[in-house]
Structures are given as C-alpha cells and as structure tokens.
Amino acid sequence: MNRPLILVTNDDGYESRGLKHLVKLMLLLGDVVSISPDKPMSAKGHSITTTPTLEAKLLNARPGFREFVCNGTPVDCVKMGYQVLLDATPDLVVSGINHGSNASSNVIYSGTMGAAIEACMDGLNAIGFSLDSYDPEAYLDHLDDYIVSISKKVLAEGLPKNVCLNVNFPAWNGQPFKGLKVCRQAMGRWVEAYTPSVDENGRPCLKMGGRFVFEDGGGDTDFEALNDNYVSLVPTHFDMTARHCIEQMRHFEHLFN
C-alpha cells in the first residue's frame, strides 16, 4: 500500500520550530510536502493574495519529502500546494504547530486555522495544531503522542464532510496532559490597546496590543479545557450562519413584502 500523502503548512513561516516539529512527526506517518509562508503570517485569517505576485520555491527534496516556501498567505499555501505543486490529492493537510493558542475566537484571526479551513473547503481532511504559548522556543515534545494519534485516526477514518479539527495544547507545565476534550469554541474577544510606536523608518505610528476577555462558561469550551490542562479538539466548519436566529430574523422579510 502506498504511504499517505500529507501536506504541511503553518502561519509562522518556514523557519519556525513548530513547522519543523510537525514535519518530523508527519514523516512517521507518510510522505510529506511542506509549503509554508516565506515570512511570519500570524493573524492573517483567511486572507488570500489576488495580485499577480505569487510564487513557490523548492527548498529541499529527498525521497518522501519536499519542502516549498511561498510568498503568499497560509491560505495561498494550501491552494498553491493542492492545485499547483501536488500531483495527487493529499490524504491529510496539517497546519501548525502554531506558536500561540487558536482556541476560542482566535480561530477567526488565525492563519493556521485559515489554512486548515481552506483545505476543508477543498474537501480534504484537515487539522490545525496550536500550542498555548507564544514562546518560539517553547517545549514541544509533550505534544507528540497526541499529534501522531489524532493524525493516524483521521488518516484511517476521515472526517465528516466540511468539518476540520482545531486542536489546541496547553503549554508544558511539568504535568502530563489530563487527556483530550471535544469542545465547542469559547466565546471571547480581544480588547485592544493602541500604543504610540515608530515604524521601521522611524515614522510615528500605532502598535496594537490587547488582552483576551473570556465571556463564556459551562465547562464545555476549549478555553476552559486548556486551562484545566486538557488538550482541546473543536470540530470546526465554515458555515457562519447563526441558525438559531433565522426564524427570529424573518420579520426583516416583512419590511419589503
């Protein structure tokens, strides 16, 4: 039987430790093609490049592994990888390991999850892996069993149509994870603070900072699972319809009838 074909990408760029770690793990499971941005692309969400500027360069090739770098966004990487660089349909697309949590509403801003969701829109099995630590040197080895087991299960069984996985890991705190929890996305938001700064040319500008405000509860959210040292897994789709409000909104139809 052929080895599975696995496409790997991320949003922190081709030099990040998270990407290299994920490639190393995926090589245990199949042939790997890595295509990632040539520079950090955090918080690029589902952004795509519509100008004629895209290119992909081959950085490394050996049997069972090819590594490309692309001058687009994470979503561009998936589109280019799938539709230009690969000869076959990948059995799995994995994105990460992101340096920073993509739990709760971070999923909306995340380039890592943008890539996974794009692959899902293309009908592919896709998983985003993220670590709840912004430290680029953060310890990663405690994730290995989880990443390999989840990926093997998806390779073996597939995922429901139009659904991908948003998997987040607590940072290493000296204790093994308590397990994995299937969760819903917590409701929360960033409250920004803009501080005066200077750009690379010394010109005055603003820099965005912020703090995350958790506005949810109930014990079934990804944010709470992470805080309790569980790995969180949220089945994620790209249907943003607030279905619970459709009937409630019908009165808008009467404005014009």
Added chain:
Amino acid sequence: MNRPLILVTNDDGYESRGLKHLVKLMLLLGDVVSISPDKPMSAKGHSITTTPTLEAKLLNARPGFREFVCNGTPVDCVKMGYQVLLDATPDLVVSGINHGSNASSNVIYSGTMGAAIEACMDGLNAIGFSLDSYDPEAYLDHLDDYIVSISKKVLAEGLPKNVCLNVNFPAWNGQPFKGLKVCRQAMGRWVEAYTPSVDENGRPCLKMGGRFVFEDGGGDTDFEALNDNYVSLVPTHFDMTARHCIEQMRHFEHLFN
C-alpha cells in the same frame, strides 16, 4: 434625542463608489464616521496588522461627518475606529457596499464581512452590504430603500447578541427586487486556476483566478435567493463550532483515556 452614531467602513478602499454611496445613505440616518483602508483590501478576511505600522489620517470633517483613512485592513479599521477615533460607542457599524458578492462561502474570504464580524465581536450592531457585481461602476441606486430600511430597523431594535447581518444584493437587471429572504449561507467553494503572469517588476509569478462552484440546494440559501432576484440576509456569527459533530467526535477522547 441625539442622532445615532454610525461607523462606516469597507474593504475596497476609501475611493470606492460603494463606500461613498453607503456614507450618503447613512447620513440620512445619523452622524457618520467613515474609516476605510487607504488601498483595496478585498479578500483580506479577518486579517489584522500586528506590526507597529498603523496610522489613521483625517481626510474630511464637517458637522455630523468625519472621514478617516487607515493603512490597515478592514478589521483594523473597525478596531481603530472604535477604540482610538471615536469618543462614543457607535449605534451601528456598516461595511460596504462591497463590489462583489459575499454570499455563500465568500463570507470567509471577505474583508467587508471581516469588518462587520469584528464589530459584532465588539458587541456592536453590524451589517455588511455587498452587491453581486465586480463592476466598480455598477448601478447602486436600486439598493437605497433596502439599505435604509434594514439599517433603520437595526438602529431601532438592535440585533441578537453576537450576531451580525450579511446582506447581499443582486446586480441591477432592469427588474425591481422581488423582496428580501432570510437565508442560510450556501455551501460552495472556489476552484482556483493559477496562470503564469509577471509582477510589477516584470518578474515571473503566478496569478490566481478561479470559478465558484455551488454545491448546495434546498431553496433556503443566499446563493439561490440572489439568483432569483431576491435580496439575501444571513444572520452571521463567529462561532465556527460544527455543533452537529461534537457527539460524533467523542471517540477522539477515548484515544487518550
């Protein structure tokens, strides 16, 4: 009673006709602050700017109207507008009029809807308005009654918590709209084709093109409403949890217990 305060933004940039048309309509309803990107920002999704580069410039000011331009994304415009430029909480945030449909899965890529969803995350009433035509000179007057009536209703009654509106209009075809339909987001996707091109420096590169593939049905989708000359309204939220799959995914928990 004070006039409502309305924040207007878009993703086509401050020079677009759609923005100017929307500002003109909102001035019928309240005081307006417009803050929009200094260049086209289509397909930037929920992208934000994390580098210290942001600035907003005042272009115009007269009683009841201020116009700013910002060097960030549409989501940056909302965050900057709400948290830096405005002294009061806006009663309504409107984004558009986008030159191009944001129905179906276009909502995921859309900077117009990124801005509306960001405002919704901030707890504000928000509507994205888009026209199903990429022609920057497209006829817009047939939208006026709808935009004004929908906006007045939202100003008067508000929206459910964490829900915004994705309103799409058919292009003018010589016939008045049949009415408005409250819809769910159609499932569909773009299939890309990459064609050889050259960038602005004459270097070889690829340019993304594509065609939209509609993979849905049932008569209750925004895509179908537009094709039948109805205005579509989709209540939209930022919870991407595939709730119908949570129980089905529980077996992932057993991998580690």
